[in-house]
Amino acid sequence: MSHAQGGGNAGARVKRPTMVDVAREAGVALRTVSRVVNNDPTVGPEYVAKVKAAITALNFRPDERARQLRTGVTGTIGAAVRRIAETNPALAAIEQTARSAGLTLLASSTDFDESRERDILVSMCRQRLDGIVVEPFGESHSYLEPELEAGVPVVTMDRPMSGLPVDCVMSDNAAGIGMAFHHLYQHGHRRIAYLGDSERVFSGRERAAAFRTALVAHGQPVSGLVHPGDITAERVAAALDAVLQGPNPATALVTGNPDTTIAVLRRLGPQAASRLAIVAFDDVPLADLLQPALTVIAQDTATIGRTAVELLCARIADPSRPVQSVVLPVSLTARGSGEVPVPATSSAATL
Structure with missing residues (x-):
């Protein structure tokens, strides 16, 4: 095996200065260094100054692992x-x-x-x-x-x-869904559907339940309008087909979380999405750049x-x-998509 010429310790790990070295440099007891490092307020200012000067001179860094073992705080x-x-x-x-x-x-x-x-x-x-x-x-x-x-x-x-x-x-899931439904209802929509996360997830379960409550409170049928589930392209496509096809399609949609919103927008495409009133729970990137811009229930x-x-x-x-x-609390940010009027015909968002 060949060896580099000169500087036999080249590449060797430099030994870090210890509290013993600091104590020697400062001319104080090791215990005094420990007390200064741990911010003990009872140490006299002259000793604090000596220890800190030695710490600076030696570029000493306390061993965090030792402190963690001693205090139990990381x-x-x-x-x-x-x-x-x-x-x-x-x-x-x-x-x-x-x-x-x-x-x-x-x-x-x-x-x-x-x-x-x-x-x-x-x-x-x-x-x-x-x-x-x-x-x-x-x-x-x-x-x-x-x-x-x-x-x-x-x-x-x-x-x-x-x-x-x-x-x-x-966030207040129930209030947010109620706010979204009421907003669409105020703009004349009576066939409002919901697509959201799986009800295995707490927030998905709360939001789907709140939407069913809103339907009942407004005298609307629940059957066929509430579609929670895993957020996959296939599942979202099937749910959209269910609510937008047939003789009495939904004219408005509430999406239960950002991933569902993005999946819905991708499936609909820009033209179909622009004809369907949509309120999304939580914002999504570039939501304000869509046409129309996306109305959302904003979480803080x-x-x-x-x-x-x-x-x-x-x-x-x-x-x-x-x-x-x-x-x-949550709030509603109206940008345009939630204010799309009820279409003259029921085929406004046909896929």
Whole structure:
């Protein structure tokens, strides 16, 4: 094996300075260095100045792993969100609020996959993070019961965890759907249909139920107008065929979440979509650039993310506090699609 000439230690890992080196440089006891590093207010200012000068001279960095083992506090929280490959206002708000609280964020995407969600959450628990914010997707999270009993703080966004007593922040699903239905009804529509997420999902179940309630309250038939389910191109196409074909087609549509909205718009195409009144639950990218622009029930996603971290910090500070569920209001943003009038003929959105 050949060796590089000169500098026999070239490429060797440089030994980091330790608190022993700092103590030697500052001319103080090792215990004094430890107290300064840990912000002990009882250390005299002259010793603080000596230690800090030595830290600067040596470029010393405290060993975070040792501090974590000693205190049991990592200064890190986890966020398991459904998607981070695109702009995520909730995640941005989580990161900003966490940073303001002196916390580092470790985020991972579950990609709407129940087994991946479980792997991520179990891994975060094993890393002994200070707490976890999660957008739960799976139907069961019973595997987290031992972690909750061990004191791991968990807060959910968008929906609660079935059967587990954890803090939660979400939007007012029922009010939002009622708002969307009423808006379309006010514009003369009487055949209003709903396409949304699977009712296995809490928010999908709440929104579909709220739509059925709105139909009944307005004296409209429920049969054939409510279509929750998995968000696939095939399922959405079949649901649209069901509500838009036949002698008495729907003239207006409420979509239950952004993925459903995008699938519906792709299936309809720009011409058919422009002839159908649509109100979407939650905004989608470039919604204001569609023709007509998309009317939406707007969630305050940034406030959801910020509130989730605030709840988590409160839970970390007081593990015995009562479990809290925060429901945030939504608002209707009228841009044009929800104001499309009832067509003169019933074939306005024929596919």
